[in-house]
Amino acid sequence: MRHDVLIAGFGGQGVLLAGNVLSYAALDEGKNVSYFPAYGVEKRGGTANCTVVIADGAVGSPVVGSPSVLVALNQGSLDRLGAKIRPGGICILNSSLVDAATLGRSDVKVVSVPMNEIATDLGDPRMVNMVALGAYAELTGAVSLEALAEALKAALPERNHRFIPANAKAMETGAQCARVE
Amino acid sequence: MSKRLFVKGNEAAAMGAIEAGCRYYFGYPITPQSDIPEYLSRELPKLNGEFIQAESEVAAINMLLGASACGVRAMTSSSSPGISLKQEGISYMAGAELPGVIINISRSGPGLGGIDASQSDYFQSVKGGGHGGYRIAVLAPNSVQEMYDLTMHAFDLADQYRTPVMVLGDSVIGQMKEALVPNPRPNRELPAKGWAVRGKSGGEQRIVKSLFLGDGELEAHNWRLHAKYKQMMDVECLSEEFETADAKLLVTAYGSVARIAHTAVAMAREEGLKVGLFRPITLCPFPEKALKAAGERAGRILDIELNTGQMVEDVRLAVGSNVEVSFYGRPPGAGSLPSPEELLDQIRKHYA
Numbered sequence: 001m002r003h004d005v006l007i008a009g010f011g012g013q014g015v016l017l018a019g020n021v022l023s024y025a026a027l028d029e030g031k032n033v034s035y036f037p038a039y040g041v042e043k044r045g046g047t048a049n050c051t052v053v054i055a056d057g058a059v060g061s062p063v064v065g066s067p068s069v070l071v072a073l074n075q076g077s078l079d080r081l082g083a084k085i086r087p088g089g090i091c092i093l094n095s096s097l098v099d100a101a102t103l104g105r106s107d108v109k110v111v112s113v114p115m116n117e118i119a120t121d122l123g124d125p126r127m128v129n130m131v132a133l134g135a136y137a138e139l140t141g142a143v144s145l146e147a148l149a150e151a152l153k154a155a156l157p158e159r160n161h162r163f164i165p166a167n168a169k170a171m172e173t174g175a176q177c178a179r180v181e
Numbered sequence: 182m183s184k185r186l187f188v189k190g191n192e193a194a195a196m197g198a199i200e201a202g203c204r205y206y207f208g209y210p211i212t213p214q215s216d217i218p219e220y221l222s223r224e225l226p227k228l229n230g231e232f233i234q235a236e237s238e239v240a241a242i243n244m245l246l247g248a249s250a251c252g253v254r255a256m257t258s259s260s261s262p263g264i265s266l267k268q269e270g271i272s273y274m275a276g277a278e279l280p281g282v283i284i285n286i287s288r289s290g291p292g293l294g295g296i297d298a299s300q301s302d303y304f305q306s307v308k309g310g311g312h313g314g315y316r317i318a319v320l321a322p323n324s325v326q327e328m329y330d331l332t333m334h335a336f337d338l339a340d341q342y343r344t345p346v347m348v349l350g351d352s353v354i355g356q357m358k359e360a361l362v363p364n365p366r367p368n369r370e371l372p373a374k375g376w377a378v379r380g381k382s383g384g385e386q387r388i389v390k391s392l393f394l395g396d397g398e399l400e401a402h403n404w405r406l407h408a409k410y411k412q413m414m415d416v417e418c419l420s421e422e423f424e425t426a427d428a429k430l431l432v433t434a435y436g437s438v439a440r441i442a443h444t445a446v447a448m449a450r451e452e453g454l455k456v457g458l459f460r461p462i463t464l465c466p467f468p469e470k471a472l473k474a475a476g477e478r479a480g481r482i483l484d485i486e487l488n489t490g491q492m493v494e495d496v497r498l499a500v501g502s503n504v505e506v507s508f509y510g511r512p513p514g515a516g517s518l519p520s521p522e523e524l525l526d527q528i529r530k531h532y533a
Binding site for chain 2: 023033034035036061154168
């Protein structure tokens, strides 16, 4: 079993936290994991992405040329990285900010999730990354939703643990939305 | 099995230093290695250690020199431009035979360059770096686990041979997170530090210096340093081989790009190509005997680096003219990191 995913957005969307939570969840399920972040020198507003590889055996390259899944949280990420998705792969996009038609590929499965709307409805637009993670887990089975929610404890500093229930809810809603899609 | 932690390569190196007994760190922040001083600034005071953010890289390396002269385990870290600034101090430490660990999480150059993964500091690291004709041991981890293990090993080598030792990584190895098993420090028997200056207390005077003005004195000193390097060549070379036994093409790569090449070699094997990977772990001393054997078996080598060709010179020297050596490089910069698929293409091209 091997899963690789490229999660991309602009700085501040929580792309790196999403990658961390996913990694902790996979590690907790006994898998081998690599998490490789890449971001600009800007703290906010620049591009940010991370590659997570989850494997039963050795991870091998933490750098992935053609990921089987791209999670695109903003239009720029889809424009820049959409062509890299492995044929037969999945593109999970944030339809609140991304126009699915611009991908222009018929060889990947496109799943549109209005992540900003869902997160805002649940009380905080900053939870887009958690909505995305829920959708990813649902579509790939790379990790369980339970492990993801549990991983928040390891990935977040203790002072933020009070936000865990809301974030777990965002994951669940993202998963539901992907299931319907 | 002990618990698996999930940490950055940089943090793993800092943890390895602490496990190795390092309690003194001197540094100046620079991307992409600042997690090392960040971690140590938090943890060393708890252990009655000392963390000092120096006013410059030059000050930091000289603080390392001073601490090391007192016989304690100490470390500094930086990234390429900062390491250039430290070279004078490293030369003085090599001359004065002082142990000490220097971590270089290198970035792309020349000059200010960029912060992307790079292997452009190979020459500087393994051929001396500073003035005066010396060599220091250079270790090249390719995983978070090795950042931890090899940093511990660096301290042992430094004390064993009384030499500065460098751990050379880049932003891939430093910034990525993987599982880490925090193994206990290896139990290596090391020589006593009878040379350390800790106060005379009625005993013999000890002097730590790199100045030798007596007739023939400096020449003898240089030969002694050279003999230590030869001894390291004999017993301290480390390398790793993957699928090399029946390989018709041997890929050579170290550090971050060796991880990418490993996957490319595995993909080539799935296509039925007999390809193997040879990964030097010690870049200095360079594992030339093991490479010569593996290279001669394969008859053909493809060296892959994140630069325009540096280690390839040592590969050619190691295997001689009977083995054909080709090179594929991606000089550093944004967007220059090769994918496994790209390296697989190169393997196919050179296999035929």
